[in-house]
């Protein structure tokens with residue numbers, strides 16, 4: 001099954017939805033970052049949530065999702081644009097064998113924060129407690145509480161616990177009420193989506209987006225507004241890494257040059273490797289001194 005992200009509504013119920021298959025997207029992230037099973041599970045869940053949320057973004061808007069848990073996994077980050085180009089990482093990529101369950105990896109408390117940004121300005125932002133110790137539910141809670149967008153979210157993954165990690169399915173569903181939506185109807189749908197039984201069904205076999213929508217049991221046909229292919233995509237570049245090095249002062253750059261003779265920088269999101277030779281560093285130092293003169 002290839003990756004798909006569908007956006008649409010249940011017109012009579014006044015509900016909008018996003019539903020996706022993100023197996024290829026998540027597999028690309030897992031392969032680049034070489035996550036183990038536990039970190040990879042959490043990363044795939046975060047990436048699938050990010051793909052779902054991309055449907056609500058405006059032109060050139062980016063959204064950064066950050067879950068900071070007290071357990072060994074630490075921070076989980078995912079960001080995306082309106083084209084569902086998604087990327088992310090977990091602070092620790094390999095937690096096993098010291099950590100053996102997802103609960104243990106996340107620990108007892110945490111925070112969820114979200115920042116929206118445009119090329120020229122920061123948009124909305126907020127932070128809430130992570131009360132469920134569950135990536136998907138903690139994010140839905142954040143959206144309802146901080147952004148005041150009532151949201152029901154579900155993600156189902158099928159990942160065998162082996163190394164290297166192999167993901168055979170990743171499916172996600174997001175539902176939000178539109179103006180005029182009956183409260184009781186939305187709460188009923190949210191209950192279905194957040195029920196463990198729904199997640200178990202998602203994780204029992206790969207499910208087509210259409211099947212996922214039908215599973216809600218609403219007595220109307222969903223209206224699909226558009227379909228796109230979400231992807232794992234990092235927009236890092238040598239120029240961007242160089243601009244980060246330029247933020248250091250000449251002293252720090254000289255330190256690097258004297259200690260290591262070069263600078264080596266890996267992108268957290270895509271593991272791309274950037275190498276700056278001694279000559280490159282020397283040029284940066286000279287430019288830095290000229291800039292401060």
Ligand SMILES: [Zn+2]
Nearest residue numbers: 234236267270
């Ligand atoms: Zn990158």
